[in-house]
Amino acid sequence: MRWANLTIEQDEATRLPGYRDPAVIRRFTAPEALDMRFYEVHARSALNRVPDKSSVPFRWTINPYRGCSHACKYCFARPTHKFLDFDADRDFEREIIVKVNAPEVLRAELARPSWKGEHVALGTNTDPYQWVESRYKLMPGIWEAMRDARNPCSILTKSPLLLRDIDLLCEIAAVTDIHANLSIPTLDPKAWRATEPHTPNPRARLEAVAELNRAGIPTGVLVAPLMPGINDAPEQVEPLLEAAIEAGATGIGGIALHLRGDVKQIYMDWLRVYRPDLVEHYDTLYARGAYAPPQERKRLAALLRHPALPPPSRFRVRDREEIEANGQPRRQPPAEPRPLEVQASLF
Secondary structure (H helix, E strand, O other), X not given: OOOOOOOEEEEEEEOOOOOOOOEEEEEEOOHHXXXXXXXXXXXXXXXXXXXXXXXXXXXXXXOOEEOOOOOOOOOOOHHHHHHHOOOOOHHHHHEEEEEOOHHHHHHHHHOOOOOOOOOEEEXXXXXXXXXXHHHHOOHHHHHHHHHHHOOOEEEEEOOHHHHHHHHHHHHHHOOOOEEEEEEOOOOOXXXXXXXXXXXXXXXXXXHHHHHHHHOOOOEEEEEEEEOOOOOOOHXXXXXHHHHHHHOOOOEEEEEEOEOOOHHHXXXXXXXXXHOHHHHHHHHHHOOOOOEOOHHHHHHHHHOOOOOOOOOHHHOOOOOOOOOOOOOOOOOOOOOOXXXXXXXXXXX
């Protein structure tokens, strides 16, 4: 197997809910992963169907990993770890599930006569380019399956590791629709390190946006989430918009922070340590549920307006909470550049 030569401290095995065979547990000696465990499982399916009631513009997703070492304090996907009998806080960041057979299973699923070649979105739950991907290298096989099936697809990530596979992305672009989004909530070093402590530098993400667009892969920027008092000051947002435009971003979207289920407690516990002065404000904003009041969401949406962007009437506003990306398939840009598309999505 392609990961058989990985350096590990020990092998264990355990049975996880929903998986027939025991998971092999690996611990890597890399400094970035000394306190993490990685559970190798064999998935029965790689394609996940999105519920029909969802308003997102795709019906299928792929998540080769469950849990995420990025450790973003606001991550909406944290509660999904509870289905594996893990907690949504530390376990989500340190107990990572690796679907080691995802590329092979996906290839078989895309070859089924019943498969209709629908758009598939990656990165809608946990980041497929988080640290562990540098070791297991599952994404090249997934991209190869997409290319060979000529299947439209998209990717959302916080990592410039995506550039490792740029040749494969270009091969896909030659035969079908593909689109990428880089999630970049802020350029502010303090806010970045506090809210998403193990993610790559936002400037490196912007460089990836530029390189992908130069290669012909339509790539946008998602300013998400916008967190009141944390990364929503105009002097924080405007430089990010300008840098995204300079990088050739084909779209700029934004999401207001939402706090559902266990995420609210995790985020508020963090806020009490990082910004205790904001606790009362957040208690007011989110007193009635997971979403800030409409007026606050409108205020945050307005932050994405910039003289170089289309007027507000061009905004497309959607109201979904489950995902961080629109994942829409897009055509390769024509010879003449198109106007930048701005999406104040999910507000």
